[in-house]
Amino acid sequence: xxxxxxxxxxxxxxxxFFVSLFWGRYPIxxxxxxxxxxxxxxxxxxxxxSTMETIIMSVRLPRALLAMLVGxxxxxxxxxxxxxxxxxxxxxxxxxxxxxxxxxxAVAILCSFNSTLIQTSAFAFGLLGVGLSxxxxxxxxxxxxxxxxxxxxxxxxxxxALTSATKYLADPELKLxxxxxxxxxxxxxxxxxxxxxxxxxxxxxxxxxLMLRWRLNLLSMGDEEARSLGVRTERLKGIxxxxxxxxxxxxxxxxxxxxxxxxxIPHVARMIVGPDHKVLLPTSIAIGACYLLIIDDxxxxxxxxxxxxxxxxxxxxxxxxxxxxxxxxxxxx
Amino acid sequence: MTAIVSLKDAAFSYGETxxxxxxxxxxxxxxxxxxxxxxxCGKTTLLRCINSSLRLKKGKIYVGxxxxxxxxxxxxxxxxxxxxxxxxxxxxxxxxxxxxMGRAPHMKILATPSKKDTAIAEESLALVGMLxxxxxxxxxxxxxxxxxxxxxxxxxxxxxVILMDEPTSHLDFRNQTIILQMICKLAEKGIAVIMTSHLxxxxxxxxxxxxxxxxxxxxxxxxxxxVMTEESLKNIYGIEVxxxxxxxxxxxxxxxxxxxxxxxxxHNKN
Numbered sequence: 350x351x352x353x354x355x356x357x358x359x360x361x362x363x364x365x366f367f368v369s370l371f372w373g374r375y376p377i378x379x380x381x382x383x384x385x386x387x388x389x390x391x392x393x394x395x396x397x398x399s400t401m402e403t404i405i406m407s408v409r410l411p412r413a414l415l416a417m418l419v420g421x422x423x424x425x426x427x428x429x430x431x432x433x434x435x436x437x438x439x440x441x442x443x444x445x446x447x448x449x450x451x452x453x454x455a456v457a458i459l460c461s462f463n464s465t466l467i468q469t470s471a472f473a474f475g476l477l478g479v480g481l482s483x484x485x486x487x488x489x490x491x492x493x494x495x496x497x498x499x500x501x502x503x504x505x506x507x508x509x510a511l512t513s514a515t516k517y518l519a520d521p522e523l524k525l526x527x528x529x530x531x532x533x534x535x536x537x538x539x540x541x542x543x544x545x546x547x548x549x550x551x552x553x554x555x556x557x558x559l560m561l562r563w564r565l566n567l568l569s570m571g572d573e574e575a576r577s578l579g580v581r582t583e584r585l586k587g588i589x590x591x592x593x594x595x596x597x598x599x600x601x602x603x604x605x606x607x608x609x610x611x612x613x614i615p616h617v618a619r620m621i622v623g624p625d626h627k628v629l630l631p632t633s634i635a636i637g638a639c640y641l642l643i644i645d646d647x648x649x650x651x652x653x654x655x656x657x658x659x660x661x662x663x664x665x666x667x668x669x670x671x672x673x674x675x676x677x678x679x680x681x682x
Numbered sequence: 683m684t685a686i687v688s689l690k691d692a693a694f695s696y697g698e699t700x701x702x703x704x705x706x707x708x709x710x711x712x713x714x715x716x717x718x719x720x721x722x723c724g725k726t727t728l729l730r731c732i733n734s735s736l737r738l739k740k741g742k743i744y745v746g747x748x749x750x751x752x753x754x755x756x757x758x759x760x761x762x763x764x765x766x767x768x769x770x771x772x773x774x775x776x777x778x779x780x781x782x783m784g785r786a787p788h789m790k791i792l793a794t795p796s797k798k799d800t801a802i803a804e805e806s807l808a809l810v811g812m813l814x815x816x817x818x819x820x821x822x823x824x825x826x827x828x829x830x831x832x833x834x835x836x837x838x839x840x841x842x843v844i845l846m847d848e849p850t851s852h853l854d855f856r857n858q859t860i861i862l863q864m865i866c867k868l869a870e871k872g873i874a875v876i877m878t879s880h881l882x883x884x885x886x887x888x889x890x891x892x893x894x895x896x897x898x899x900x901x902x903x904x905x906x907x908x909v910m911t912e913e914s915l916k917n918i919y920g921i922e923v924x925x926x927x928x929x930x931x932x933x934x935x936x937x938x939x940x941x942x943x944x945x946x947x948x949h950n951k952n
Binding site: 619 | 730735758762772775784787793839
């Protein structure tokens, strides 16, 4: 990777992050944002209204951090899964984590649980769903790709149906609305609590994937070939599935279902830096963090009410992806 | 010379169906052993067992002193390289990246390739004469080039044994010859090569020994001249063949080639 690209991939997220703090319906000058942030480190004179500080520190900052964490996490998960499935069409929810987590949340909403329990239930069901897929796919002590994909389809459709059943049972005035909104994804209620909650699973998962990133190249050549190159494929696949599942389940439990990022961002990253997972994974993190943050900025500022993220990622992502696809004629693969 | 690979009464079955059995073979450094047999006779399965991708149901395979069943995957990869048939990559890795993958068994699990690994990979590429392709996407090179790149990757792996599953299938005449010459070069470096082939002539021309395989067993193992007869080839392929002796233009000796008989192809005429 060239120096220029490297610098850009470090600086771009920082710029987007900073812009997200002063951009919003309540106008805050960039300089004030800067002062408020500085004041947290070194005591300087307060020259700004306290509302402004509250907006930055309690609303925009955690929200921006959460968006970056989730965006980065979903993207690196997608890139890793595309690697282990040797297929660029794979997204992080291929093993059913999203549908299962969605069901977990829907049930918790139906039972009128509080937000902590809803998140816990979503996270737990996400792990359960992937665990189920993995168990179904395991034959002769191996997990062939085709078996994994099909098991994922089974688990996803099962939990999809259960989610529908939950919606059917839900009170249409209140709970059905909540469930539907939750499933469309949103960061509107993002708080520091959410950031802290998902920080550990997402960062642990990302670190694991980053450490193993070169091995993903080997795994992407197919199980048998990777084995002939000395890779303990089952162990490695297992670790990667655990890492991505931690990330996606954590993301879904705080932000709801946000599709599309895990599929598209790895492609965009691959166009910029090529297919080598050694650089592809860090690049996916940078671009994914920027992308979801920008999408979330649009979600909260475009109209007077919040636009669900799941809608925006697709509405903005699909034409963008189509444009890239046409322009490169699929050449990046 | 002591054997690098030895198979002792090896047998393998999928469930109840036996794929091969009673196979014994010793292969020494610098030897090219070619396994000939009809499609489905168990050649590829045998290679996969030697590679320990599949576990034998009976018998033992030794690599050097070690029983292969006791070695972990990464230890096996240090000793045995495998060149796969009909190869493609899902992502357009550069040629150099593909060759560097051969360094994996020598690297720690969390490592990325070092300068030394890259140097070894480039050396291997140079050895197969493909260094000029190093920055090309692996998905955009010809079949012959791809096969050479895979050989380079196996060389970067630095194994004692290289297994090749029909290394010349899908290649044109020129590329088949280039690959076979490369295989001879590997043997000269002291690597033991075990390959399967679909063309008896390749075994006659390039291998030091031939194993004739039928119905999951070896009919004969020995020098190509000795074991490849009209009778034995008819037996394994089920067709009439003629062995023809011609003058070897490269030396003053003679070489044999195998010709299929015309009559048997009559039913194809229309």
